Amino acid sequence: MDWLKDHPEVRTIRVAAADLNGVARGKRIPARFASKVFTEGTRFPFSVLNLDIWGEDIEESPLVFESGDCDGLLMPTERGFMPMPWLEAPTALLPIWMFHMDGRPYDGDPRQVLARVLDRYTALGLTPVVATELEFFLIDDSGKTLRVPPSPRSGKRRTGGETLSLRALDAFDSYFTKLYEACEEMDIPADTAISEAGPGQFEINMMHSSDALKAADDAWLFKMLVKGLARSHGFAASFMAKPYDLWPGNGMHVHFSILDRDGNNIFNDGSEKGSDALRHAVAGCLAALPGSTLIFAPHENSFDRLVPNAHAPTGIGWAYENRTAALRIPASGPAARRIEHRVAGGDVNPYLMLAAVLGAALVGLEDKMIPDEPLTGNAYAQSLPQLPATWNLAIETFATCPLVQRIFPKELVANYLMTKRQEIHYMAELSDEEQTELYLDTV
Incomplete structure (x- = not known):
């Protein structure tokens, strides 16, 4: 969070993880609520890291309807905040990766696979x-x-x-x-x-x-x-x-x-x-x-x-x-x-x-x-x-x-x-x- 304190001009952040195709999937969050991502993480469905190149659900995947499209827990990586210089408004990117709710790494996350x-x-x-x-x-x-x-x-x-x-x-x-x-x-x-x-x-x-x-x-x-x-x-x-x-x-x-x-x-x-x-x-x-x-x-x-x-x-x-x-x-x-x-x-x-x-x-x-x-x-x-x-x-x-x-x-x-x-x-x-x-x- 020190990075955000040093960059008060940043008003929004993006939290993003890589899906199987390497496409960034995530959310936009007001900077004033960023601390919550470090303490509680953020959530989106396991299926989001398993979308096709169009961003569509995989029709036969058990991650979708069979499991109720349940959420995974996403926490910040060691990387921390960094600027996004290609955007007009001052914005920070926070890379995240996916875990199960009990803290186990999610084996469908490409970054977790490399870490393994x-x-x-x-x-x-x-x-x-x-x-x-x-x-x-x-x-x-x-x-x-x-x-x-x-x-x-x-x-x-x-x-x-x-x-x-x-x-x-x-x-x-x-x-x-x-x-x-x-x-x-x-x-x-x-x-x-x-x-x-x-x-x-x-x-x-x-x-x-x-x-x-x-x-x-x-x-x-x-x-x-x-x-x-x-x-x-x-x-x-x-x-x-x-x-x-x-x-x-x-x-x-x-x-x-x-x-x-x-x-x-x-x-x-x-x-x-x-x-x-x-x-x-x-x-x-x-x-x-x-x-x-x-x-x-x-x-x-x-x-x-x-x-x-x-x-x-x-x-x-x-x-x-x-x-x-x-x-x-x-x-x-x-x-x-x-x-x-x-x-x-x-x-x-x-x-x-x-x-x-x-x-x-x-x-x-x-x-x-x-x-x-x-x-x-x-x-x-x-x-x-x-x-x-x-x-x-x-x-x-x-x-x-x-x-x-x-x-x-x-x-x-x-x-x-x-x-x-x-x-x-x-x-x-x-x-x-x-x-x-x-x-x-x-x-």
């Missing part, structure tokens, strides 16, 4: 260190056709991709200046920004963090900020996996290493190849890829990104310093030895994505799994096992994968499957234009 995976690491004396890389497009969606917005500086539109172009960054300098200022206010550790291969496409990397739960918070809040701030500048920003047919899509890569109790990186054995623990973690991630593809590609549009020769992996393999592989071991000093997981699209729920990646790595460590030999050359040109190529196949593979059952609680698996099966049913009724309009702002 991290508790397993803690029990083994291990700490993941993670960093996300988030790609997004700035888009003028005011007409029938999506296109890059005109530069606020020149008024001109950039029609092609300009990888690592300072000119492309400078064209939207006022937006990025505000974005970095807002990240500082919200304690989001945004680091390097670059222009990417698509028109109006950019990537911002987060600093590595030994608090994976905060790293997921940062990614979730960053997506909210990027989209909200863009609208206040007169255009859209989207993490949609593939808004343009002819250009590469948006990814959300994650780099991770694991520290032992003494703070040593267990992937480092002093060699360029890394330790046995690194290979065990790689093997776990590879083994879980077919089943967890639905986490990394959660929407129909996600699979437009996962095609050969489009800078997104399609085969299940790993390699040293090779961006065509699903898992890349970047060149680094031994102490910074890490794995880059390159499958997830920008449209993912960051909590579920990190739970899937870190959970799979933990399974590999626990079972001392051994991967195939690292590949060399172009992974697209090699005969590798393939990721599920369609949304429907990804759903069914998720449903039957034994490693998914080891990573995620039963309630989460059941809820997620019901959600995706409902979405795939109703998505068939939409045109391509209607799908784009839906995904552009929601994911």
Whole structure:
């Protein structure tokens, strides 16, 4: 509550939790009643974290009529208050997460699911260190056709991709200046920004963090900020996996290493190849890829990104310093030895994505799994096992994968499957234009 005392200009707050699709669900509360959220929490139905991409109830879910649509208890996370710089009126956001009324974590809450995976690491004396890389497009969606917005500086539109172009960054300098200022206010550790291969496409990397739960918070809040701030500048920003047919899509890569109790990186054995623990973690991630593809590609549009020769992996393999592989071991000093997981699209729920990646790595460590030999050359040109190529196949593979059952609680698996099966049913009724309009702002 000290934050609100230091910001008397804030008259309203938003309390919000992430649903299964990563959409913020919550309430608006007058600031003078904010203390009640800390002492008593707030309530909304368990089913609210299990809505489909349209925000509709899941028709077959027992959380709705079968249980009387009963409430869960939502309490503030460790994050506390932060500003919402994309709104005109001074407003604070208070992230919350869901519990049962008796205080037990709710297994259908994505943030609780990641916390559960991290508790397993803690029990083994291990700490993941993670960093996300988030790609997004700035888009003028005011007409029938999506296109890059005109530069606020020149008024001109950039029609092609300009990888690592300072000119492309400078064209939207006022937006990025505000974005970095807002990240500082919200304690989001945004680091390097670059222009990417698509028109109006950019990537911002987060600093590595030994608090994976905060790293997921940062990614979730960053997506909210990027989209909200863009609208206040007169255009859209989207993490949609593939808004343009002819250009590469948006990814959300994650780099991770694991520290032992003494703070040593267990992937480092002093060699360029890394330790046995690194290979065990790689093997776990590879083994879980077919089943967890639905986490990394959660929407129909996600699979437009996962095609050969489009800078997104399609085969299940790993390699040293090779961006065509699903898992890349970047060149680094031994102490910074890490794995880059390159499958997830920008449209993912960051909590579920990190739970899937870190959970799979933990399974590999626990079972001392051994991967195939690292590949060399172009992974697209090699005969590798393939990721599920369609949304429907990804759903069914998720449903039957034994490693998914080891990573995620039963309630989460059941809820997620019901959600995706409902979405795939109703998505068939939409045109391509209607799908784009839906995904552009929601994911």
